Amino acid sequence: MAQLYPFTDPVAARTHGPTVMMSGEGCCVTDTDGHTYLDAVSGLWCASLGFSNDRLIAAAEGQMRQLPYYHSFMGRSAQPTEQLAAKMASLLPGDLNHVFFGCSGSEAVDTAAKLVRYYWNARGRPNKKRIIARDAAYHGSGIISASLTGMSYCHDGFDLPDVAVLRTGRPSYLHDAKPGETERAFSCRRARELEALIEQAGADTIGAFIGEPVIGSGGVLPPPDGYWEEIQAVLARHDILLIADEIITGFGRTGAWFASEKYGLKPDLMTMAKQLTGAYFPLSALAISDRVHDAIAAGAHDLGTFGHGFTYGGHPVGCAVALEAIAIYEEMDLPAVVMDRSRMLEAALEPLKSNPAVADVRLAGLMAGVELHDKKITAQTLREAETRGVLLRQIGATLAISPPLIVSDEEIAQIVSVLSDSLANATIHKPAGKETA
Numbered sequence: 001m002a003q004l005y006p007f008t009d010p011v012a013a014r015t016h017g018p019t020v021m022m023s024g025e026g027c028c029v030t031d032t033d034g035h036t037y038l039d040a041v042s043g044l045w046c047a048s049l050g051f052s053n054d055r056l057i058a059a060a061e062g063q064m065r066q067l068p069y070y071h072s073f074m075g076r077s078a079q080p081t082e083q084l085a086a087k088m089a090s091l092l093p094g095d096l097n098h099v100f101f102g103c104s105g106s107e108a109v110d111t112a113a114k115l116v117r118y119y120w121n122a123r124g125r126p127n128k129k130r131i132i133a134r135d136a137a138y139h140g141s142g143i144i145s146a147s148l149t150g151m152s153y154c155h156d157g158f159d160l161p162d163v164a165v166l167r168t169g170r171p172s173y174l175h176d177a178k179p180g181e182t183e184r185a186f187s188c189r190r191a192r193e194l195e196a197l198i199e200q201a202g203a204d205t206i207g208a209f210i211g212e213p214v215i216g217s218g219g220v221l222p223p224p225d226g227y228w229e230e231i232q233a234v235l236a237r238h239d240i241l242l243i244a245d246e247i248i249t250g251f252g253r254t255g256a257w258f259a260s261e262k263y264g265l266k267p268d269l270m271t272m273a274k275q276l277t278g279a280y281f282p283l284s285a286l287a288i289s290d291r292v293h294d295a296i297a298a299g300a301h302d303l304g305t306f307g308h309g310f311t312y313g314g315h316p317v318g319c320a321v322a323l324e325a326i327a328i329y330e331e332m333d334l335p336a337v338v339m340d341r342s343r344m345l346e347a348a349l350e351p352l353k354s355n356p357a358v359a360d361v362r363l364a365g366l367m368a369g370v371e372l373h374d375k376k377i378t379a380q381t382l383r384e385a386e387t388r389g390v391l392l393r394q395i396g397a398t399l400a401i402s403p404p405l406i407v408s409d410e411e412i413a414q415i416v417s418v419l420s421d422s423l424a425n426a427t428i429h430k431p432a433g434k435e436t437a
């Protein structure tokens with residue numbers, strides 16, 4: 001095997017190589033053995049317009065022919081990059097009026113973490129550097145973004161440097177509520193725990209809090225009632241910036257343009273990628289509020305330059321694709337379509353709630369999680385579904401479903417019927433031993 005595969009056991013990969021995809025059509029992909037799969041997770045939550053969108057392909061080709069590359073360093077830029085920045089500033093909520101482009105989600109998060117430092121230095125408060133992140137968060141695989149990630153498997157073996165991350169509890173009512181605790185009371189407890197952490201560490205040492213509005217790779221965890229309201233009140237009291245990691249949720253995934261709008265977040269910084277280009281080209285963006293931008297601009301002016309950037313950040317081909325993706329989203333009335341698809345998926349999943357093997361069914365737009373009681377049955381269901389032609393994703397005991405946003409009624413019915421049949425079969429042929437999340 002010439003490739004060192006991400007999030008894969010390299011030794012197991014020697015005997016069980018990957019399923020190699022060769023082509024895509026609509027919501028489906030076909031492997032080199034000719035098997036076609038309905039990809040119910042859009043690759044990695046990202047192929048929002050499926051795998052054969054002619055308009056995105058034409059946008060990429062047109063830009064490749066016109067100007068295949070230019071950068072945004074030292075007084076230069078490219079036309080689609082300028083246009084995309086302006087378009088995003090017009091779409092983004094609140095005073096997120098500035099964007100910085102990268103290629104990956106991890107780069108956007110690393111940039112956000114660096115800007116937190118830069119901002120507080122510029123404001124004359126150099127000790128305000130630490131960032132609070134949550135258990136079960138996924139923020140990427142760079143040095144800082146992996147440190148902010150709350151999964152131990154992203155830390156093990158890497159000896160990540162201490163970049164001053166403080167950790168607080170995940171917003172999972174299902175897993176972490178105390179007996180008799182209401183959702184709202186649970187949210188208030190999480191906010192009190194956060195405040196205690198801040199007071200213990202000293203608010204003057206903490207620059208920002210980072211969170212996914214809806215946790216994705218940590219198990220599809222929509223926020224409990226009142227969570228973001230309570231958390232933001234604490235952050236405001238201690239003058240701590242909020243970074244909304246909207247790398248999965250940005251551009252429609254939860255049924256709003258941005259999940260921050262849906263859940264009432266007012267972030268100072270917001271990361272985006274995935275749906276931004278429908279994954280047809282690697283592109284990420286960090287949105288920056290006026291207040292943060294102005295302080296950074298003043299600080300950079302004093303220092304002589306803003307010393308941060310990536311050769312391929314804001315690549316004109318990616319920006320042309322993103323502009324076309326946004327045009328398609330606007331034409332299709334993205335939030336309305338996603339909420340319509342979401343209601344359809346929710347109705348289809350409803351019967352699973354009474355299945356004794358199922359612990360929970362949860363949804364936020366077109367992010368859904370079906371959590372089972374037994375992680376081994378989850379793994380078996382995943383395998384069975386794959387043999388029946390539907391790709392799901394296992395996260396602990398949960399099966400994630402996040403289809404392309406163009407998924408049809410028939411495809412939703414197919415995903416859920418294959419999931420139900422696979423679960424039934426996995427439960428009958430229950431693997432030995434019991435493992436619970």
Ligand SMILES: Cc1ncc(COP(=O)(O)O)c(C=O)c1O
Binds near residue numbers: 107139247273
């Ligand atoms: C919420 C979130 N943040 C950051 C990232 C990292 O993005 P990338 O894999 O593009 O570096 C991901 C990737 O799944 C993500 O889900």
